[in-house]
Amino acid sequence: MSWIGGKKSLRELIVTLFPLYYERYIEVFGGGGWVLFHKLPGNDFEVYNDFNGLLVNLYRCVREKPQELMAALAYCLNSRADFELIKNALARDSPASDVQRAAWFYQLIRYSYASGLTSYGSQPHDIRSNFPLIEQAHRRLAKVVVENKDFEKLIGQYDRPVSFFYCDPPYFETESYYKNVGEDGFTEKDHIRLRDALLRIDGKFLLSYNDCEFIRSLYDAPGIQTEAFTRINNIKQRYDNGAQFPEILIANYDLHEREKNAPSQLNLFGEGGFME
Structure with a gap:
């Protein structure tokens, strides 16, 4: 479903960077649910949450x-x-x-x-x-639990060592695009409150944000990995074809642990490229 800030174009990348093991999947800012619907259901316990009633x-x-x-x-x-x-x-x-x-x-x-x-x-x-x-x-x-909670309360409720939180909050300084996120909107204090909630969890988190100095400074902490990338800026395409939007993924685990643990492919032609 189309939604402001939806992760339609990034869902494949995001799912490939999930941690190797978890038992609880919690989508904290569910929105259009692009990541939830793209991931395989599996046997994990799943939660969709959004503050928009x-x-x-x-x-x-x-x-x-x-x-x-x-x-x-x-x-x-x-x-x-x-x-x-x-x-x-x-x-x-x-x-x-x-x-x-x-x-x-x-x-x-x-x-x-x-x-x-x-x-x-x-x-x-x-x-x-x-x-x-x-x-x-x-x-x-x-089998998905559907919640309507403040993110801090939700994270505290579902945090376990086997929990994995995917967070896609309103991007910094674009909060006005989002409706019904609270009486005062999603403020700078909320970005800081989210950071504090994530840095004290026992589980793992993956966070998607716009790449800017403020967000990078918030998560400049031991054990935190970041990965920058760009995507097509859909809003600017009408007047600036090919415009890119800088984004960043932030996690408290190795973002490439799935890739590192993938079984290596057998080379039929041997190391030298010739059939042995």
């Missing part, structure tokens, strides 16, 4: 009431008038069932410009074409 309600309805949700979406209209009605109903906290609120919010995501939730996107889209994805997500989420 509307988003969490949507995922709970996908997990528990997919048929009711699709029925509520079956006759919605892709129009500016309907978009404004839905946006205003959610803003006023109008009385509605959990399924109706989930349907409204899903329409807002699908029909807004760049999934920003604020302006109508004016793009042709039949929301019923997403029903197979809702059914797949329902099956994938069957």
